[in-house]
Amino acid sequence: MALSYKARRRWSLVILVIGMPLYVVAAVTLVNWLDRPAIWLEFLVYVVLGVLWAVPFRFVFRGVGQADPDAPRDEE
Numbered sequence: 001m002a003l004s005y006k007a008r009r010r011w012s013l014v015i016l017v018i019g020m021p022l023y024v025v026a027a028v029t030l031v032n033w034l035d036r037p038a039i040w041l042e043f044l045v046y047v048v049l050g051v052l053w054a055v056p057f058r059f060v061f062r063g064v065g066q067a068d069p070d071a072p073r074d075e076e
Contacts, residue, residue: 011060
């Protein structure tokens, strides 16, 4: 079942306001468990984790910044 435009906007807001801070805390905790690796490895882990969080939510964020496709258009 596809999400409507409004539902995708709401879910994207929930993901960014609640999920993102939780993910950041989890990522920092993971890197701290690595017992202070080399700076290049730490950077690489942060880059991978920074991109990895968005992969499952691609469909939610796709087109959210665009105008509502279901809204009635003004004919001028």
